[in-house]
Amino acid sequence: MTRTWQDIAKAKQTALLDSIPPEWRVPTDIMPPDSQLDVTGFPRDSGFFTKDELKYTTAKIPEILQQIHSKAWKAVDVAQAFSKRAAVCHQLTNCLSETLFPEALERAKFLDDHLQKTGEPIGPLHGLPVSLKDNFNIIGKDSTLGFVSWVGVPATYNTVLVDVLLKAGAVLYVKTNVPTAMMIAESVNNTFGRTVNPLNRKLTSGGSSGGESALIAFGGSVLGVGTDIGGSLRIPAACTGIFTLRPSFGRFPTANAKSGLAGQEAVNSVNGPMARTLDDIEFFAKNVVNSEPWKLDPKCLPISWRPVDVGRKLRLGVIWNDGIVVPTPPVRRALKHAVEKLQEAGHEIVDWEPELHQEAMDLLAQFFVADGAKSVRDILAPVDEPFREEMLPYAQAKEIGVHEMWQLQAKRSKLCKDYLDRWSQAGLDGILCPTTPFASVEHGKFKxxxxxxxxxxxxxxAVSFPSGIYADSELDKAETGIKTLSQMDAQIQAEYNAGAVHGMPVSLQLIASRLEEEKAVAMTRVVLEGLGVAA
Known part of the structure; x- marks a missing residue:
């Protein structure tokens, strides 16, 4: 009897849950009820974790590495603690797509044995647990990208970044959930379902790296890697109040990663770190870049991590709105607060009009569906999986010809030149703006x-960072009678629910120019100091 796509998806979900050891299953009597929205305190308050497990999973990267490398902690104990916490996070948020628990413990034991015998760590990440977004191929594991037809099709090779991390001594223990094809701003698909936000389970953890953001916000990972083609690192980081770096294409290796739009290079997907601190973001960036990944990935640029001094005073352009959608009240308040604090600290803030932003977004939308969604249709077809409603633009897309595609790319190149000219003439160090219009949002409403x-x-x-401001239902009430910028803006403002996002962290975004990852991180550090927010 032929199995339906629903049968395949259900079997995959069951297999994923079955991969969690019985001793890591949350007992019914302490399982948070659905009415408990914030579950981030569960590890600390439930009594389900030992003191050592909490110690390992709340430590920052430098402490974890120092303790393991000094042999005070065993890598296998640390790996087991993070694996258990990730398993619990999955039971509460549906954040995982694959588990590697036995392999992680075997790997950690190997690292401990090596350190004991030689006295030397294998590399700078020796013993550090690292979580990965689902599209990073690991030999023997599925990379479904939410597609049911890719269930049971394990990878036969590693993504280059996986090899880089393993050579540096990392322990890989989970892969995390994504939306279908990684092309929805919320992490939901027909294979695994929806990942929810551990800070408020009625809200989205964002997408497409939403499994990663949920896991890190819960403390189930100290360092994760996601990808970004339209905001897929920054949106989920903002929805959960963590840090991320969106690099320019070529800084971090992308070879042999899986894609739902393979061959689409008009807008390149990039990968980057997601973590609880800016220091951890920089740690990843330095170690990956300094591993000389250009020797493994032909599209990776031979640029080592460069020290940069941005000075104590910055000249920043501020985008109050992008000309399409006005940020919701908590985001507007956070941006206003940031500008005031930075001006008090002596930084020069100038208004930056969103010229060319609408044109850029029109191009982005056309590039994503230029093949008439043939790539996605071909993956859905073998099991008759339907388009999700969130992918309506793909379901309705019509293929364009090569000539029309070339014209779009020519427009993109001109837009990039015009934007750069304007940036240079203004003498900006960077741009400060919202990461998203939301302090997260209810499921299905990220638009x-x-x-x-x-x-x-x-x-x-670009770096997305928590601003130190939290949404407040009293301070951030919906405004009536305001002039909206577009039909989309009118819909977002009408749907805004101050009570639903009360208490959620608000993130902002700091933009540097192309290939200025070091400057983006350094400027963010200066901005955080001005805001009084820990890096």
């Missing part, structure tokens, strides 16, 4: 990626 997607078209470096 605008304009604040991130424009910088994918430009290929600029």
């Amino acid at each position: 605008h990626v304009g604040y991130t997607g424009v910088f994918n078209i430009l290929d600029y470096s």
